[in-house]
Amino acid sequence: MNAATPHTFRTQVAIVGAGPAGLILSHLLADAGIESIVIDQRSREEIESTIRAGILEQGTVDLLTAIDPNTRVHTVGHRHDGIELRFQGEGHRIDFPGLVGRSVWLYPQHEVLKDMLALRLGAGQDLRFGVTATHVEGVDTDRPRVTATTADGEVLEIDADFVVGADGRPAPVVRPAVTGDSRSGYFREYPFAWFGILCEAPASADELIYSNSPNGFALVSQRSPEVQRMYFQCDPTATRMR
Ligand SMILES: Cc1cc2nc3c(=O)[nH]c(=O)nc-3n(C[C@H](O)[C@H](O)[C@H](O)COP(=O)(O)OP(=O)(O)OC[C@H]3O[C@@H](n4cnc5c(N)ncnc54)[C@H](O)[C@@H]3O)c2cc1C
Structure with a gap:
């Protein structure tokens, strides 16, 4: 598989970002019987060791x-x-x-993330590290798609019923695709x-x-x-x- 031949997946909810928001959402969705794919541009080690909130x-x-x-x-x-x-x-x-x-x-937030990652991976969550969303299309249709690349340059396409931008700040990809402006909303x-x-x-x-x-x-x-x-x-x- 390489950049020329995208690998396409289908899920109910595509979640961009494995921070507190994305991980907890994936849990709540799974609890309600809704499947999701979570991607994050960072490695698991990086997510688990970045000290932020306390x-x-x-x-x-x-x-x-x-x-x-x-x-x-x-x-x-x-x-x-x-x-x-x-x-x-x-x-x-x-x-x-x-x-x-x-x-x-x-x-500390990274301890919450360690707990949530272990929980979600233990429950069989489709959770991909080192995968960067590059763009989102079809947000005003019932088949939105997230295009992403892996660290190896492989291109992934995730077709979903809903796309969730849990990609935080400062350079979100999903939010501007949904709102047309990364600064819109209550900011x-x-x-x-x-x-x-x-x-x-x-x-x-x-x-x-x-x-x-x-x-x-x-x-x-x-x-x-x-x-x-x-x-x-x-x-x-x-x-x-x-
Ligand atoms: C120094 C500091 C101290 C803080 N202290 C507190 C505190 O004490 N209490 C408190 O409640 N809050 C605190 N905060 C705020 C808190 O850290 C954030 O509110 C929280 O991290 C937001 O969670 P999130 O899941 O929305 O986004 P994030 O935690 O930012 O997660 C977003 C994830 O999306 C991933 N991502 C981004 N773009 C892409 C892309 N294109 N493709 C794939 N993945 C992508 C990122 O790698 C990241 O893992 C603090 C923040 C900082 C920086």
Whole structure:
């Protein structure tokens, strides 16, 4: 098989992106008896080792628990019952259970992805790594098609009843095909960014600290007992620190 002879597959739902959205959707669809093919341009190793989010809100934890009652969120993750907000150097603790009867969990996104990948592959999900969607056609018909290429240059065509763009940001292929514009929908870009620092160090606080100062916003957050994530506000166009 090579680029000249596309390999065509048929499924009910073609999902582009094996991030949290694509993987959880494939699970929910399978639960409802709907088959899907999930493709991701990254390797499994890359997906499982990229450190991004760290905090899961209660609704997400409830969903992950419904998917797998033995989810490691409850054994490896840490429940946080509050955060600290700092203004002018003074801290104010926000007590989540006391105020709304809910909590958040510190459980890194790549751990969620490890769990979901193992679960989906164990259930026989058609999940292909290193496969990049290059374009989508027929989105306004009942036979949309995703065209993709493998790392070896093989061309795949996936015909589906529905195509789902779970391809995240910043360069989605599916969303612009559906909307005609990658920036359409409910999208708001703020004129500042976060400079993130991942460091090997013990936690300097038990809970997250969100701090406001004349120099902008800063966040002390955690990832694990050994790895911490710090952020401060920066200019999104800045290429170096002054
Ligand atoms: C530093 C950082 C910290 C964050 N902290 C938090 C937090 O604490 N809590 C929180 O809730 N959220 C947090 N977020 C946001 C969270 O990570 C995202 O909301 C989440 O990853 C979105 O999931 P997704 O599945 O929609 O997209 P993604 O996770 O971006 O997954 C998209 C997938 O699509 C694949 N893909 C893209 N294009 C193609 C293509 N053409 N063909 C095939 N595959 C493709 C990508 O390889 C990727 O695996 C953070 C994000 C960052 C960057």
